[in-house]
Amino acid sequence: MDITAKYIKSTFYSFIVMTAKDSKSEDEWKQKLTKEQYHVLRLKGTERPFSGKYWNNREKGVYYCAGCGGPLFDSNAQFESGCGWPSFSVPISDKDVDLQSDLSLGLKREEVLCNKCGGHLGHVFDDGPKPTGLRYCINSISLDFIPEDKKD
Ligand SMILES: [Zn+2]
Numbered sequence: 001m002d003i004t005a006k007y008i009k010s011t012f013y014s015f016i017v018m019t020a021k022d023s024k025s026e027d028e029w030k031q032k033l034t035k036e037q038y039h040v041l042r043l044k045g046t047e048r049p050f051s052g053k054y055w056n057n058r059e060k061g062v063y064y065c066a067g068c069g070g071p072l073f074d075s076n077a078q079f080e081s082g083c084g085w086p087s088f089s090v091p092i093s094d095k096d097v098d099l100q101s102d103l104s105l106g107l108k109r110e111e112v113l114c115n116k117c118g119g120h121l122g123h124v125f126d127d128g129p130k131p132t133g134l135r136y137c138i139n140s141i142s143l144d145f146i147p148e149d150k151k152d
Pocket of ligand 1: 066067069070114116117118119
């Protein structure tokens with residue numbers, strides 16, 4: 001096999017590996033998400049405190065991932081933390097979220113990601129209420145809220 005054929009073959013295989021992952025390309029995400037959603041979900045940005053649409057939401061319902069539509073948090077787990085972002089003591093299921101250690105900003109934090117699409121949701125801190133003692137501090141823009149009475 002000559003060098004060109006080898007190159008084509010290896011490029012072909014890396015293409016297969018890339019597309020085998022169950023995720024969209026960054027271009028596809030850019031098309032699907034608003035500029036603000038893309039900044040937070042894909043570039044791990046953070047919305048300004050008290051600016052999001054859900055930090056003060058008192059309605060009953062379920063929060064879904066704005067990226068892929070997967071269920072993430074129930075309003076029953078939401079509490080008033082005063083931090084300016086919607087705060088939850090626990091996700092609907094541990095399987096729905098992925099935690100990764102985040103050392104950016106010179107801080108040691110646990111990043112919260114959607115397990116299904118890998119979108120950045122926020123961070124989890126250990127100053128939440130009992131019994132979990134956890135505070136999932138989540139960007140409103142990463143979430144889509146569906147009120148209980150609007151579900152069919
Ligand atoms: Zn998702």
